[in-house]
Amino acid sequence: MPAEINYIISYLPECICLVFCFFYLLPAEKCDEFTDLNLGHSIIGTSLKVRLLLYTRSHGTCGTLVSHTDLSAYPQFNLLNPTTFIIHGYRLTGSPPPWLGNLTQLLLARKDMNVIVVDWNYGAANLNYLEAVKNTREVASNVTAFIQMLQEQGADLSSIHLIGVSLGAHISGFTGANLKGEIGRISALDPAGPEFKGRNPEDRLDPSDAQFVDVVHTDMDLLGFREPLGHIDYYANGGADQPGCPKTIFSGQSYFKCDHQRSVYLFLDSINATCTSRTYPCSSYKDFLDGKCLTCSQFGDAGCPIFGYDVIKWKDILLEQNQTKTYFKTNGKSPYCMTNYRMDVTIWNKDVQWGYLTVKLHGNGKEAQATINHKSLKFKKFTKTELLAAFDKDIQWVEKVSVKFSTGNVLQPKRKLRILRIRLENLEPKENKAQGYAKILPLRNDTQHQMVSLLKHFLYLPAVDLLKCLFFPLTGLCVGTTSFSRRTKRSPSGQFPVKKPTSEGGKKLHNISLHHCMYAERLS
Ligand SMILES: [Ca+2]
Numbered sequence: 174m175p176a177e178i179n180y181i182i183s184y185l186p187e188c189i190c191l192v193f194c195f196f197y198l199l200p201a202e203k204c205d206e207f208t209d210l211n212l213g214h215s216i217i218g219t220s221l222k223v224r225l226l227l228y229t230r231s232h233g234t235c236g237t238l239v240s241h242t243d244l245s246a247y248p249q250f251n252l253l254n255p256t257t258f259i260i261h262g263y264r265l266t267g268s269p270p271p272w273l274g275n276l277t278q279l280l281l282a283r284k285d286m287n288v289i290v291v292d293w294n295y296g297a298a299n300l301n302y303l304e305a306v307k308n309t310r311e312v313a314s315n316v317t318a319f320i321q322m323l324q325e326q327g328a329d330l331s332s333i334h335l336i337g338v339s340l341g342a343h344i345s346g347f348t349g350a351n352l353k354g355e356i357g358r359i360s361a362l363d364p365a366g367p368e369f370k371g372r373n374p375e376d377r378l379d380p381s382d383a384q385f386v387d388v389v390h391t392d393m394d395l396l397g398f399r400e401p402l403g404h405i406d407y408y409a410n411g412g413a414d415q416p417g418c419p420k421t422i423f424s425g426q427s428y429f430k431c432d433h434q435r436s437v438y439l440f441l442d443s444i445n446a447t448c449t450s451r452t453y454p455c456s457s458y459k460d461f462l463d464g465k466c467l468t469c470s471q472f473g474d475a476g477c478p479i480f481g482y483d484v485i486k487w488k489d490i491l492l493e494q495n496q497t498k499t500y501f502k503t504n505g506k507s508p509y510c511m512t513n514y515r516m517d518v519t520i521w522n523k524d525v526q527w528g529y530l531t532v533k534l535h536g537n538g539k540e541a542q543a544t545i546n547h548k549s550l551k552f553k554k555f556t557k558t559e560l561l562a563a564f565d566k567d568i569q570w571v572e573k574v575s576v577k578f579s580t581g582n583v584l585q586p587k588r589k590l591r592i593l594r595i596r597l598e599n600l601e602p603k604e605n606k607a608q609g610y611a612k613i614l615p616l617r618n619d620t621q622h623q624m625v626s627l628l629k630h631f632l633y634l635p636a637v638d639l640l641k642c643l644f645f646p647l648t649g650l651c652v653g654t655t656s657f658s659r660r661t662k663r664s665p666s667g668q669f670p671v672k673k674p675t676s677e678g679g680k681k682l683h684n685i686s687l688h689h690c691m692y693a694e695r696l697s
């Protein structure tokens with residue numbers, strides 16, 4: 174004990190000393206940590222050791238190494254609570270997974286449960302990936318024996334959830350198969366592809382390994398698995414490459430693991446539930462981006478399944494549908510979820526136009542952007558071009574929409590997209606729209622309605638725009654902020670008076686600022 178402390182204690186009244194000394198002398202709670210190895214271990218190679226670390230709400234961030242056969246020494250393990258196992262994958266450099274603490278804490282924040290971290294770092298850390306693969310069966314036998322012990326003591330297999338990352342996904346599959354598929358759930362985060370591709374279901378994860386198997390694919394072109402393995406398989410951003418991840422090898426190690434590891438970070442966001450990612454069943458990512466798969470009627474009022482932890486709410490309907498492949502787009506960093514709109518654009522240019530669109534929603538001082546550039550889009554006179562517009566954030570109260578059109582080719586002559594109508598429909602099911610506007614439509618050909626809408630909109634518009642709008646109160650459209658537009662043409666039906674769109678700069682991007690006096694239809 175330091176001399177200063179002894180000095181203070183000797184001068185404290187006895188009663189205070191009793192309290193003070195008790196806390197000071199109380200041995201600090203011993204926390205057990207995940208095995209920390211280094212590249213040296215991987216070079217030599219490590220032989221398998223499976224350690225089980227228990228985390229519960231009562232012990233917070235402090236892990237407890239538990240016996241594989243006897244739980245009597247760990248009163249914090251509550252058999253009546255659900256138990257979630259976290260099973261990591263291959264560890265090239267032997268370091269502990271950086272996301273482990275976060276995953277454990279977010280799970281405990283969500284629900285009172287027992288979290289068991291399956292630490293098989295001795296066995297996973299090896300320069301030779303094949304050696305780590307060889308250990309997967311044994312890790313699974315180990316976890317199986319532990320779960321059987323829990324079952325003997327009264328735990329319900331349905332309340333067991335395995336979260337497996339990469340090789341850990343197949344370990345979860347083997348464990349589930351050992352227990353005849355009776356465990357509640359397996360969540361597989363980018364299941365490992367190498368050495369598992371083309372294998373039979375008994376030699377890899379498959380839907381029969383648990384009552385419910387949800388799988389996310391983020392790096393199927395390198396470290397992950399391409400084919401569906403669960404009841405629901407999410408292909409984030411198509412499942413191969415992730416936004417925000419390095420595209421060249423010059424970024425070092427993260428070039429190899431960023432896409433693969435993204436699966437975990439997406440899942441973390443979903444447990445955190447700050448926002449949700451809606452996912453859409455589709456036969457290909459291309460069709461999804463083309464806006465061909467945005468209907469969710471087969472899921473009824475619940476809408477299309479959301480990504481991640483809470484997809485369990487879709488369990489029954491997904492089990493009926495056998496295997497479902499879904500797609501979604503994400504941001505390059507957290508929060509990863511995007512807000513999806515079905516968008517259609519009708520133009521009145523004489524010739525067919527090809528190009529890319531950037532759409533912005535403005536409201537409440539914020540701005541959300543959707544870049545639709547997966548391919549050069551085709552726009553044809555008086556024909557609706559339907560698109561998916563995924564915005565980087567959610568703007569609840571849309572006051573203004575602006576659109577940029579680019580041919581994507583600097584050598585091409587300048588082009589203007591003459592927009593007749595643009596329509597955006599928020600794809601969130603009605604009950605999930607907290608507030609605000611669900612649809613933004615051009616004004617209807619109903620004068621009374623137009624007037625009401627215009628009046629509503631005057632409240633939002635800056636004074637300059639307001640003056641411009643006043644020129645066309647009955648037509649219901651006003652355009653352009655930088656240069657004033659004049660009416661040039663009517664559509665064939667004569668329903669929508671159109672002004673010539675303005676273009677800014679005439680540089681690479683041909684800006685069309687559509688500050689329509691649109692109205693937004695509020696959901697009741
Ligand atoms: Ca299997």
Ligand SMILES: [Ca+2]
Pocket residue numbers: 391392393394395413414415432
């Ligand atoms: Ca990749």
